[in-house]
Amino acid sequence: MDGMIRTPISDWPEADALVYDDGVKARTDHLYARVKDVVTPMEWPVFAPLIDAINRLKTERGAVILAHNYMTPEIFNCVGDITGDSLKLAQVAAEAEEDVIVQAGVHFMAETAKILSPEKTVLIPDMKAGCSLASSITGADVRAIKAAYPDLPIVTYVNTSAEVKAYSDICCTSSNAVQVVEAAAAQWGVDTVILIPDQYLARNVAAQTDIKILTWKGACEVHEEFTPGDIDELRAAHPDAVILTHPECPPDVMARADFAGSTGAMAAYVKERAPKKAILITECSMSDNVAVENPGVQFVRPCNLCPHMKRITLKGIYEALRDMQHEVHVDPEIADLARASLQAMLDLPRLATPPHFDTGKAAPAAAYVSV
Numbered sequence: 254m255d256g257m258i259r260t261p262i263s264d265w266p267e268a269d270a271l272v273y274d275d276g277v278k279a280r281t282d283h284l285y286a287r288v289k290d291v292v293t294p295m296e297w298p299v300f301a302p303l304i305d306a307i308n309r310l311k312t313e314r315g316a317v318i319l320a321h322n323y324m325t326p327e328i329f330n331c332v333g334d335i336t337g338d339s340l341k342l343a344q345v346a347a348e349a350e351e352d353v354i355v356q357a358g359v360h361f362m363a364e365t366a367k368i369l370s371p372e373k374t375v376l377i378p379d380m381k382a383g384c385s386l387a388s389s390i391t392g393a394d395v396r397a398i399k400a401a402y403p404d405l406p407i408v409t410y411v412n413t414s415a416e417v418k419a420y421s422d423i424c425c426t427s428s429n430a431v432q433v434v435e436a437a438a439a440q441w442g443v444d445t446v447i448l449i450p451d452q453y454l455a456r457n458v459a460a461q462t463d464i465k466i467l468t469w470k471g472a473c474e475v476h477e478e479f480t481p482g483d484i485d486e487l488r489a490a491h492p493d494a495v496i497l498t499h500p501e502c503p504p505d506v507m508a509r510a511d512f513a514g515s516t517g518a519m520a521a522y523v524k525e526r527a528p529k530k531a532i533l534i535t536e537c538s539m540s541d542n543v544a545v546e547n548p549g550v551q552f553v554r555p556c557n558l559c560p561h562m563k564r565i566t567l568k569g570i571y572e573a574l575r576d577m578q579h580e581v582h583v584d585p586e587i588a589d590l591a592r593a594s595l596q597a598m599l600d601l602p603r604l605a606t607p608p609h610f611d612t613g614k615a616a617p618a619a620a621y622v623s624v
């Protein structure tokens with residue numbers, strides 16, 4: 254903790270004691286105007302007192318709130334200071350002058366924020382906000398892979414723990430995965446790269462490049478749930494809609510979509526093309542948040558909620574700030590190694606616009622590392 258003088262905890266009431274009065278209404282009406290299409294008038298009097306308290310408290314605490322695209326719209330749009338995908342959040346937070354970061358997202362994202370801002374206090378509203386992908390692999394697994402394949406580079410998706418990043422050679426995001434795989438192959442002078450832990454992202458990347466890819470049996474429990482039948486049903490019910498998928502979806506789902514790319518690429522597509530109707534095959538809240546930015550687009554919402562993301566609530570954010578609780582720590586040695594893997598990715602040339610995946614290219618069968 255730094256030497257800032259902060260309001261004693263007792264000056265702020267329990268979350269349940271906050272009320273929707275005229276002052277709160279006056280201070281939050283402009284925020285409701287922003288989210289009125291995705292938050293009901295019944296919900297707002299419950300959300301507004303917490304939103305108002307969080308926004309005042311974060312100024313007192315010298316805090317910045319990072320809100321991931323999968324946060325519910327009242328968090329993403331009404332208390333988030335920096336919004337976007339996990340890496341953008343951590344990168345921008347590192348440059349922010351506030352010395353407290355509240356991560357409205359899951360645990361690996363808070364770790365990434367801590368890795369890139371080791372001198373700052375990083376809080377997460379709920380320590381149990383995990384991730385099926387991040388928990389599919391451990392640092393020991395990566396060390397075993399490294400021992401079995403010493404001549405191949407290990408590219409690791411950012412949706413992993415600090416320890417997993419630490420024992421990898423370079424990180425990637427769903428946006429730059431193809432670029433990173435090709436750069437790693439060129440740098441190591443090999444035609445095969447290990448891309449872990451998401452087997453579907455790995456196969457979808459393999460469809461876009463001549464580099465052979467070995468992977469791990471991890472998956473995002475949200476995107477894995479979508480089936481080709483879901484897409485066929487949506488297409489039949491909404492023939493006028495554009496269907497966009499995330500590359501964490503299985504390849505046979507992605508092959509049926511009109512467009513595939515990272516959350517950033519999907520949001521950019523909707524903004525630039527302004528389709529009449531859009532279907533985002535990803536986490537539910539993403540559609541709500543893209544809808545706020547694009548009021549002229551009609552969204553069909555085939556919903557798969559991420560139970561881990563949904564552990565983050567306004568009440569949890571308020572209590573984290575009020576009590577300065579749930580601080581995230583990363584072992585400094587692990588943080589240094591993980592930062593090097595992130596930096597190796599950041600050192601690659603920046604892509605001007607988020608690239609998309611060609612959904613017409615067939616993905617090969619999965620080839621797994623054997624350890």
Ligand code: SF4
Nearest residue numbers: 384385473474475559
């Ligand atoms: S949406 Fe998937 S990858 Fe993201 S936190 Fe949830 S389980 Fe993990």
